[in-house]
Amino acid sequence: MSPSDLYLSFRKLQKPVLAPSKEGFDSKNTYNPAVVLRRGTFVMLYRAEAKGDKVTGRIGLALSKDGINFVRHPEPVVEPEYSWEKAGVEDPRVVRVGKTYYMTYTGYNGETARLCVATSKNLLSWKKHGVIFDEFPFEKNGRLNWTKSGAILTEKMKSGPFKGRYIMYFGDSSIWLARSKDLLHWEYEARPILKPRGHLVEPGPPPVLTDEGILLIHNEAFWRDEGLTYTVQEALFDREDPRKLLWRSKKPILEPEFEWERKGWVSNVVFAESLVEKDGRGYLYYGGADRYVGLATSVEHS
Template sequence: MTSKTIPMQRSALNPLIIPEDIVPSFSDWEVLGAFNAGVARYEDEIILLLRVAERPRQTDPAHVIVPLLAADGEDAGERSPITTVKLDKHHPELDFSDPRVIRNRAGKTLYLTSISHLRLARSRDGEHFTVDEHPSVWPEGAAERWGIEDPRITQIDDQYYITYSAVSEKGVAVGLLSTPDFQAFRREGLILAPTNKDVVIFPEKIGGQYYMLHRPVPEGIGEPEMWIASSPDLKCWGNHQFLMGLRDGLWDEQRIGAGCIPIKTAQGWLVLYHGADRSNRYCMGAALLDLEQPQRVIARMREPILVPEAEYERSGFFGGVVFACGAVVKGQEATMYYGVSDDSMASVTFDLASVLDQLQPPD
């Protein structure tokens, strides 16, 4: 259960954005999800940069049609063309049990069931959002053939830097975008090779260096745990160090990853992160890092601050998921925007002090 000593006020309007609010990119497509949005404050608006997952409408009950970028879709400045693959639902070597992916019988992911792009939503009050009718950032090039996902937005001076997952048959890499105004987006290239994800960049330099949290996914040896790295220029990252790991028997025993951009407090950098247990239930929790040595974990919460309890969090495209990519802070109050059930967006507001009070020294 969510900690009883941390009042969490879900918006009465939740879910704030649902798939039906999104205009599909093509007339014969359907939107499966508008979720896991990067969050920023720009001028007098709250910005959500949504991950929009969509696919061709499925009209043949015997087959699944999956979309991906065409192999020749490399030209910048134009929307890269889409191709599709038709798969037999009764093929003995294919596994369709997970609605998000199609695997072979050995467990290898062969395709995603949708392709994602990034799309802007705006609000003046933080609850009523207007969603753009067209994509803001469309996948592009070989490293993004299966889509772009789960952005995080860090403001540094007058620029906004957006990390995102670049997905292809080669794995999940990490890309970087920049924008001054959420109208024009500049591609800064890939900053981490596959397989890595859940990258958040700290909002200021520490000791003359930029810092990021990231989550490599080892094969064979190791676990999907949280690391930290530094950079002189936001593009070349090194000095990678293990930060914190899984905890057997707790809510974050299966995988963890950074969620929101670290929040600077007098006590340290507050990191709101997601964790999953062995039943694939995703919750949000918190940790505290040293202000001057962010590679040092000061404290960590044993219980999550947010668990999938509401109906819209427990049921949906992939139920039992709360997954945040950003928050806005006003004084001592934080509003965290989070994806629910891999299909919609919601928000929850809480007092930062109540979270900090529940943090404990790590085991």
């Protein structure tokens, strides 16, 4: 069985579920969201950029009962505060463990994109815990300490070399693995566990533990005739040793098709960061052309 059979296939909605507002902090771009279910409500935390503003990201909040029609909170819930994120807070991924929500996000200082973590009890007010890795000795864009993004498995490993630890897939360019006792302090494995087949590879939504293994939906960029193109792919890792790759998709599960995915702030981009399951259906949320939020829902095979 391939991972495609686990979440089946996905069908996109033809129109975005979130687009920039006419004015305000999300008037230029709204994209790359984290979505979680809270008491039956879809809560979206999305990257927002304002017209005429050099900040590369604030994080806004929107609510929906059906996962399609969202109502926005009027102000951002996370904004740049510290030196390591002075240029932007970007691309959140959110998981719930116990009664606490953990957000991994990108802190950008104008030069280096670093992986950060924050916590919340209500998804509205967030406590920042800073940069996860003080040092990371692998270069990206000619810079060290470029760690960017992280996707956390919400269950501790029950056996194998990481027994009793949480794990996280992180990075872009390649994907690395990290382990933690408390979800705040992390140690990384020096060797990447997934390398790019094209330009880069980056984690997508939080990984899913299945009977067959750990399913990681991720993003890969390739050079095509139309230029650099971002697609959404799948990989399956071993349940006991999450470094061990068992399977990798040969074709994208999502790729740019619609006009609003092909043309935007960055053209030819679909970029997934959130997978929600409700009533047996998977809701895969993604950024389209770095301007919109799109949705693809799982479809049963006939």
